[in-house]
Amino acid sequence: MGSFSPQTPLPDFEVRLSAPDLYDWRAGNTGIPGTTLRDSGKPGPHAVLVAITHGNEIGGAIVLDRLLRAGLTPSVGRISFVFANIAAYDHFDPAHPTASRFVDEDLNRIWDESVLDGPRHSIELNRARELRPLIDTADVLLDIHSMLWDADPLMLCGSAPGGRQLAQRIGAPLLIVADAGHANGKRIIDYTRFVAPGAACAANLVEAGQHWLPSTVAVAQSCVAGLLRRMDMVLPDAPLPDAPTAAQRVAEVTQTVTATTGKFAFVRDWRGGDIVPDRNTLLALDGEEEIRTPHDNCLLVMPSLRPTRGHTAVRLARFVG
Numbered sequence: 001m002g003s004f005s006p007q008t009p010l011p012d013f014e015v016r017l018s019a020p021d022l023y024d025w026r027a028g029n030t031g032i033p034g035t036t037l038r039d040s041g042k043p044g045p046h047a048v049l050v051a052i053t054h055g056n057e058i059g060g061a062i063v064l065d066r067l068l069r070a071g072l073t074p075s076v077g078r079i080s081f082v083f084a085n086i087a088a089y090d091h092f093d094p095a096h097p098t099a100s101r102f103v104d105e106d107l108n109r110i111w112d113e114s115v116l117d118g119p120r121h122s123i124e125l126n127r128a129r130e131l132r133p134l135i136d137t138a139d140v141l142l143d144i145h146s147m148l149w150d151a152d153p154l155m156l157c158g159s160a161p162g163g164r165q166l167a168q169r170i171g172a173p174l175l176i177v178a179d180a181g182h183a184n185g186k187r188i189i190d191y192t193r194f195v196a197p198g199a200a201c202a203a204n205l206v207e208a209g210q211h212w213l214p215s216t217v218a219v220a221q222s223c224v225a226g227l228l229r230r231m232d233m234v235l236p237d238a239p240l241p242d243a244p245t246a247a248q249r250v251a252e253v254t255q256t257v258t259a260t261t262g263k264f265a266f267v268r269d270w271r272g273g274d275i276v277p278d279r280n281t282l283l284a285l286d287g288e289e290e291i292r293t294p295h296d297n298c299l300l301v302m303p304s305l306r307p308t309r310g311h312t313a314v315r316l317a318r319f320v321g
Contacts, residue, residue: 013148013212015097016213017058017059017214019058019089020058022034022083022089025083030134032130032131032133034084034086036080037081038072038073038078038081039078040075045078045139047233048079048135048140048141049080049082049227050141050142051063051083052084052089053084053107053108055088055090057144058089058212059144059209059216060208061089062217063217063220064081064083064144066239067239067240070239072239074228075233075238077139079228080134080138082131084107085107087103087124088100098148102124103123105122105125106184107127109182109185109186110124110185111186111187111191112186112190113192116128116132140202141202142203142204142206142224142227143188143189143203143204143206145206146210147207147209147210147272148210148211148304149210149271150271151210152173153172153173153208153219154173154176154177154207155172155175155223156179156205156206157177157204158181158203158204159180159181160199162202163194163195165202166204168248169227169230169231170204170244171243171244171246171248172222172226173208173219175273177315177317179252179301179315179317180253182256182312183312188203189203191203204223206219206220206223207302208220208223222244226244228240251301251320252317252318256316257283257286258313259286259313261287264287265285266284266313266314267282269305270300270303270314271300272302273300274299275299277297279292279293279296280293281293281298284313284314291313298318299316299318299319300317301314301315301317
């Protein structure tokens, strides 16, 4: 297939999932709209499950809706089910599925105290402030995402040791990627509660597959099962799959490539999970600048085939386990 130019429009994506009606969960029961707490009444951790941080990533909403309707309740501790960006989700249209990622700004780029405590306002920033007291009580957090471009599922564990340990405990997907995030803002998993030196709390972000495929829902549900079962928070007959058992690999990001021009273009349509065997292989052009692999056996993490200036185009990683 040919290379993509920045002017090439997005392809037509087939939406093979149906966005669930979240009416029953909009009010919630915590005082924070869109958040539902299930409490065992017994001591234990607080696990926070987050869906629709991006409004068009509907797979996570399907998983949480199913589990709530199935009556999932922890045997110890507490589980919070969070529908994060309902305002964007309400605009989801299968005929234009890429248009509802957010309303004003990316909810997953504003989890820095200087931003959260700052003076400005937006739909997403106000929502982050609303959710913050709940996030501040999380012992573990799983943020369920999916990908625009077809790629192998992966777990982003951030930069903290606790994040990597949590990903290995969950046991899925097969690939764990440790990274420092994005140049244009902090994700929920980069929030200080989860990355401060010696932090006892941990957070992961699962990229469960392409946004609108049934297999993406299955991966997301497997990750929720791995989290809750491996933490001994649910009984064996809980409405969840068995915990995953396949061997995982760990990769560490060695370079995050951010588009610096409006003319960023890959030389071919790379796929997330591709491994480029040779160092110095040409991957893309950012205007006149060549983007090349920094080392042999370079793993391409979530290449964005239509990157805009200032946004992450691809992460380059090396396997460490």
